[in-house]
Amino acid sequence: MTPKAVVFDIGNVLIEWQPERFYDAQIGEERRRAMFAEIDLHGMNDRVDTGENFTKVIRETAAIYPHWADEIMLWHDNWIEMAAPAIPHSERLMDALQAKGIPVFSLTNFGVETMVIARKKYGFLHKFDRDFISGHMQVIKPAARIYELLEEGTGLSGPELLFTDDRHDNINAAKDRNWQTHLFEYPQGWADKLVASGLLTEQEAV
The missing domain is CATH 3.40.50.1000 (HAD superfamily/HAD-like)
Structure with a gap:
């Protein structure tokens, strides 16, 4: 019908929507692969998509992984550059x-x-x-x-x-x-x- x-x-x-492409440009593919292997960033994003507060979720994740905190906060501060x-x-x-x-x-x-x-x-x-x-x-x-x-x-x-x-x-x-x-x-x-x-x-x- x-x-x-x-x-x-x-x-x-x-x-x-290509977060990996964004991070490759920001920190290089090798560091991006290491970061995504250690942190479930797509799972983090699923929390936001399920209705949790965007800023709160990303800041919590950055606090859990302080050695990646600056890179994680790029997801928050430069989000619109990933959605493009x-x-x-x-x-x-x-x-x-x-x-x-x-x-x-x-x-x-x-x-x-x-x-x-x-x-x-x-x-x-x-x-x-x-x-x-x-x-x-x-x-x-x-x-x-x-x-x-x-x-x-x-x-x-x-x-x-x-x-x-x-x-x-x-x-x-x-x-x-x-x-x-x-x-x-x-x-x-x-x-x-x-x-x-x-x-x-x-x-x-x-």
Whole structure:
């Protein structure tokens, strides 16, 4: 069936999210590898995305690893440099869908405070018809509950929804609920999926 609404992840779909790349530029790949091997920085970020306070979590982590404290605080002080750049083709696809009256929702692992920071730089993050942000819901993908909350909030479920995300585990969780899905690897692939799903024409998906 033709989907009734489209659901976008944000990180690596609308905005690149590559902390390792950022740290390679800041401290060099060798030191970055050592740091990430010792500290679960992505786990730290999951705490923020689950609703814990951004500043508190990072300062606590820096206190546990004082020999990496300066580097850990870069995650806080330069966060917007990790969440960059935007992916313009994905933004255009979002606009094209909404121009045709197709609802577009966000379903994203994102902190409360970091979303405020991101919205100051990326105005298109204000454009979703509905937002489902993990920090506010206090549950992150791929937990089933976050998908349930979107269904409850929109009144849509199963193949009525088309969802794109860059992570296999998040896509598989949506497939378990019979959503239509697309594993995001590059914008043109997502454009092709929207055309194949009958939502956009090839001209609209450029």
